[in-house]
Amino acid sequence: MASVIKIYALFLGSALLMFGGGLQGLLLSVRGAEEGFSVLSLGLIGTGWSIGFVAGSITVPMVVRNAGHIRAFSVMAAIGTITILLNLLWVNDISWIVLRALSGFCFAGAAMIVESWLNEVADNKSRGTIFSIYVTINMAASTLGQVAMSVTGTAGYIPFVIGAIAFACAILPTALTSSPQPRPLSSAKIDIGLLYRTSPVAAIAAFSVGMANGSFGTLAPVYGYQRGLDASGIALLFAIAAILGAVAQIPFGRLSDRIDRRIVMIGLSGFASIVGVLTVLINPEAGWGMYVLFAAYGFAANPIYAVAVAHANDYAKDGEFAKIAGGMLLILGIGLAIGPIVSSLIMGAWSPVGLFMVTASFHGALAVTAYLRMRIRKSVDAADRAPFQPMGNDRQVTPESFVLDPRAEADDIEMRVDETPVPEELAGLNDEENPNVQNGAV
Template sequence: MFRQILPVSALLLGSALLLFAGGINGLILPIRGTAEGFSASSLGLLGTGWAFGYVAGCLMTPPLVGKVGHIRSFGVMAAFAAVAVLVSLIFLTPCAWIPLRALSGFCFAGAAMIVESWLSERADPSSRGRIFGLYTMVNLAASTAGQLVLTLGDPMGFLFFILPAIFYCLALVPTAISTTEVPKPLVSVRLDLKALWRNSPVAVFGVFFVGISNSAFGTLAAVYADRIGLAVASVALFASLPVLAGAFSQVPIGWMSDRMDRRVVLVGVALTALAVDLVFILLRPEAVEVNLALSALFGAAIYAMYPIIIAHANDHAPEGTAIQVSGGLLMVFGLGSIAGPMVAGFSMTPFGGQGLFITSALAHGLLILFAIFRIWTRAAVEAEDKAVFVPSPAARAMTPETTVLAVGEGEDRELPAEG
């Protein structure tokens, strides 16, 4: 195992530095923005900007890498990500932060795709699963550590803007000095909604509304926690515990979905998330421990939905099209991620913090109703015909290259029309 990991250790380090910086940057903005008096709608637009940039990065990075190469492209991404967070400290206004956050999303997606393509190139079939698992764990640990760093200082200073800029720059080093051969061109995604819908309506409908819910919570969870009076340390835990819980919950939920209709499992998980939504909306808990426990349960539910949906879509997809299906659904998730923070942010203006969970509850309710309708109208896939459930990082941290790393080599081709 050590011999398999050693050749990719530099790339894993670069990814960890990237995710560590992203963890700090993603949490300091809503905390500092709230302290500066930004409206909830403005803070929601930060998430919309980031998602828009992230989708654009997934689509535009492959041709950029094709023109100037992997190392130069990665250098540009890391440099501009550092610039974006530093300029955010100079201009403490939503008008500056929203486009800067979009730039961050673009750079983050591009840098992640390049690292993942390098890892995929170095992973042989026998070690691919272990390398993907280690890559996922490293990123989860780095992102969580970045968020928890905010408990060590004053968010009103400049430290938590300087730190992510430093680590974005440090992420340049492993790829710059890597002796690994330049990998193959990055996988390109061509979004064909009609083909995706024919393949699995539940997947398309569900992944869009999961994108709305997950991105709204990922962007505004810290704002909600701050509004109910949690200390900075508790705010960081409120934002990070759900991601950790979601990572751990995927193992038992994935095992269950491999043995029964995945749509039934999806409905059960969505009902759990909806129940937590209603607790936050109706009971409005105030105790720190209760809020943290609920946030963990919420994360265990919402962050397990995406891999269930991807597995269900691949159950119906023609053989050899897993990368195209997963890449297309990732783009649909991205569209939902653009809408989610914006809708939730504007909802928090009339409804207060509960507006976040009202938005999430509506998304989960619609998903449940549509999934139940499809269960009645389409038979479940036989167990022997099911694709393999692959645990995934939080979807907003995935790129089309993540699927290539997880399941095999990618090709630049359109999603088949039938499925």
């Protein structure tokens, strides 16, 4: 617990990032719809975020290696602040697509640096506690950011400025922390072939979740707006879905520790598919029916990715967790990038409720795939499984999240250090001697 108290500043920095990110993501979708952006343009804004986030997860470790953690974090948060303010100054779809990609890149880098610091102070005894607190804080802060839109509204400059303030304030706790300079960040270890050989259903789950949840996260606010909800109603709609999705992770995760995880995936994805079909058939107006359907979707869809990661880890060999996780992230990112484009085309050509045709199709395909795989391959005995761990928003998971995950083996972490050596001129320096710490904290 002492280590948790020691790093409260990092938790605060992460919370401010997630608050700003939650507000910005929801704000751009709703404000873009109000400005008359086409549904395709709104989908491309979500695609831009995903592309930038994946690119940041892969390339930011090289930036940190050259500039140091504190200076790199300050640069990421500063660019993120500038980006959301430029969203206010340049209100057009092309600018927002480009800026959203830049925002995703910066957000990935900033989150990875915070997670790297958390991993530095975590040991085998405290890793699970730190990881759980970190995930809980991120979920709560992101939801509060979305709820904040119900107070600020979407008109004018106030919501953009509040988001910018949150990003700027996130610099302060990290710059002032007394925690030691962390080890080098991990680059995403990509081995899709290894992932598919280890667990085909996990690979398919990552893509399906990316397609469905990427579409939902980007375009569901547009659907709500076009069905008559105001900014306050949309914020509440997403808060309910997020909260129930977070709550559902624990019972379904623990259930997956006791029975075949594919049964849990079949149940969750099947139920999410049914919710999508019901939404298409009912196509509710603004009111309690829409809130019930969105709540049911969040409850069923949000835990799927964490269960899929646990399932893949059950079959992974010692030392393969990081590579498996990296492959999952890449496939998830591809789905997150493609999903909003596909959904926006269907929504534009047919009807806004076409969004849920996409989510129902991919969740249904996952349920069928998991069922077929159960007939081919036996499950791992419950006693031999790695314990389930809740995860944050699947659109904001970085390679460092998996390094912090208590399921990561020691050789995974050692591999990370071996593959990204500390620059020779910084080796062996403490915080007072390290120019990165001195210069970055100014």
